[in-house]
Amino acid sequence: MLKSFAETIYKQIVDCKPNRTIFSEEQRDKILFQAKRVRQKDYLLSFDLNDVQLHSDTVTTTANWYFVLTGAAVLSSEKGVKVGIKFQNFYPTSPFGTSAVDMNNVPYDLVFGREGLTRFEEYKNLYYSLGERVTVNVDVQNTKSDPTRIQVLLTGLEINLQDEGVE
Amino acid sequence: MNMAEITKKLGDLKETQAYEKTFDFTRSFVAKAGEANSFAIPITNEGPFLQESYNIIATKNSVLTRTYHGVTTTTNICATKLKFKSQADNSAQSNDYIPVQLISTPGFDDMPRYGARPFFHLYPKGDVLIIEYDNRAPESLIKPSTTYPTDGDVYTMEDELIQICFNGKIYPLNK
Numbered sequence: 001m002l003k004s005f006a007e008t009i010y011k012q013i014v015d016c017k018p019n020r021t022i023f024s025e026e027q028r029d030k031i032l033f034q035a036k037r038v039r040q041k042d043y044l045l046s047f048d049l050n051d052v053q054l055h056s057d058t059v060t061t062t063a064n065w066y067f068v069l070t071g072a073a074v075l076s077s078e079k080g081v082k083v084g085i086k087f088q089n090f091y092p093t094s095p096f097g098t099s100a101v102d103m104n105n106v107p108y109d110l111v112f113g114r115e116g117l118t119r120f121e122e123y124k125n126l127y128y129s130l131g132e133r134v135t136v137n138v139d140v141q142n143t144k145s146d147p148t149r150i151q152v153l154l155t156g157l158e159i160n161l162q163d164e165g166v167e
Numbered sequence: 168m169n170m171a172e173i174t175k176k177l178g179d180l181k182e183t184q185a186y187e188k189t190f191d192f193t194r195s196f197v198a199k200a201g202e203a204n205s206f207a208i209p210i211t212n213e214g215p216f217l218q219e220s221y222n223i224i225a226t227k228n229s230v231l232t233r234t235y236h237g238v239t240t241t242t243n244i245c246a247t248k249l250k251f252k253s254q255a256d257n258s259a260q261s262n263d264y265i266p267v268q269l270i271s272t273p274g275f276d277d278m279p280r281y282g283a284r285p286f287f288h289l290y291p292k293g294d295v296l297i298i299e300y301d302n303r304a305p306e307s308l309i310k311p312s313t314t315y316p317t318d319g320d321v322y323t324m325e326d327e328l329i330q331i332c333f334n335g336k337i338y339p340l341n342k
Contacts, residue, residue, distance in 0.1 A: 028186040028338050035217055035289040042261035042270070050310060059262060073269045077235075077308035077320075146236075146318070147310030153269045157287065 037161070041067075043154040049081065049142035058088065060135045065158035067134045076150040083152060084139035185339060190216065192333040198247045198302035200229070200324040205299040207254065211337060216290045218335040220283035223249075223271035228325035234318050235309055244268070247302045247327050253288065254295035260288060264301045267329070283334055292340060302327060 023031070043059045061067040074083055138152050194208055210216050225245040232241050248264035270284055290296065307320035 023186040025186060031187075031217075032215055032289070032338055035215075038287060039289065040260065040285075040287040042265055044261060044263040044265055044269075046306075048310065062258075075266060075269050075308075077233075146315070147312050149306060149308045149310065151266065151269070153265060155286075 037159060039065075039158050040070075041156065041158050043136070043156075044151060045138050045154070046149065046151045047140050048147070048149050049140065050147040052142055052144070054139055054141045056137060056139050058135050058137045059154065061133055061156075062158055063133050064162060065160050066132050067136075067156050067158055069136070069154060069156040071155045073153040073155070074150065075153075077148050081148065081150050082139075082141045082143060083150075085152075085154070086137045086139070088135040088137050187336050187338055190335055190337045192216065192218075192335065193331065194298070194333075195328065195330045196298070196300075198300045198327045198329055200326050201303055203299070203301040203303060205297055208296045208298065210290050210294050210296055212293050214337050214339040215292050216294070216333075216335055216337055218286065218288045218290065218333050220285045220334045222283045222332045222334070223267060224330050225267050225271060226328045228327055230323040230325070232321040232323070233309055234315075234320075236315050237317065245271075245327050245329075246305050246322055246324065247300055247329060248305070249301075249329070250299040251288075252297040252299065253290055254297055255291050260286070264299070266305070283332075296333075298331075300329065 041062065043061070045057050045059060047055050047057065049055060069085075069087075072085060074081075136154055138154070140150055140152070142148060142150075190211070192210065196206065198204075225247060227243040227245045229244055229246050230241055231244045231246070232239060245267050247267045249267060249270070250264045251260045252258065253260075302324060304322035304324050309318050309320050311318045
């Protein structure tokens with residue numbers, strides 16, 4: 001339901017084409033009404049990896065707003081770093097095709113594309129309908145012995161359904 | 168296209184822009200080396216501004232001296248971090264300062280960006296956008312190890328020109 005709702009209002013608001021039909025005052029007001037309930041937000045997590053152990057950190061999204069993860073980006077100096085993302089308290093799962101329970105971290109070169117000493121391309125193959133006040137867990141692992149620092153940016157839509165009366 | 172069609176299109180355009188029109192909201196500023204600061208920018212009073220995406224380009228005046236496995240290299244970079252906030256809801260659009268490298272031109276080094284970064288936010292009429300920046304030296308991405316004790320990043324920070332274009336639509340409310 002939430003995914004459908006997000007797609008419906010998000011597309012209507014954002015996916016306007018040059019040849020769209022002319023808006024009326026009522027349509028404009030409806031767009032603005034809906035736009036107040038959708039916003040984007042970034043969450044940044046930073047890790048210092050001084051060993052080859054798995055490191056985890058979490059971020060909790062805003063209260064009263066549903067969170068839909070739509071992209072992630074990684075900034076690291078180390079090609080051997082693996083990254084995993086999973087959601088703790090709402091449909092526990094991982095965007096990377098492994099279960100939250102036995103998820104193996106994915107080499108970030110595989111999902112974030114081009115290798116390099118710094119990596120900043122967004123990985124956009126994400127669309128997860130999540131719950132209100134979601135806790136997102138990020139696992140990172142350095143497969144090499146070189147200590148490094150990695151920053152993971154999670155970006156997504158926050159949707160407020162309060163007073164909306166959506167079934 | 169004959170005159171009647173042109174007239175109709177102009178009429179349509181006028182009618183359309185009474186309720187919605189595209190708008191590029193552009194600002195440039197200099198992030199002073201070693202400083203963290205913020206400034207406020209009033210957004211148009213014509214109506215609510217629905218931001219859909221933004222482009223950021225930045226100079227790369229700062230220098231990263233990186234020693235990795237004992238080999239030292241230098242690179243020109245922009246190490247500025249940004250945070251955006253709407254004064255109306257007093258809520259930051261990120262939980263922390265975001266490195267420009269993560270949210271700006273995602274092309275290869277020294278190449279123009281392809282496409283804006285989608286970022287959706289509604290600013291009500293009369294709202295003020297607050298841009299916070301931090302141009303202090305970030306922490307090293309490289310850490311020294313037992314094998315390579317001199318490894319690490321040293322940043323020589325310089326002033327950076329940050330140019331941002333927020334792409335979106337204005338919804339005039341005077342009709």
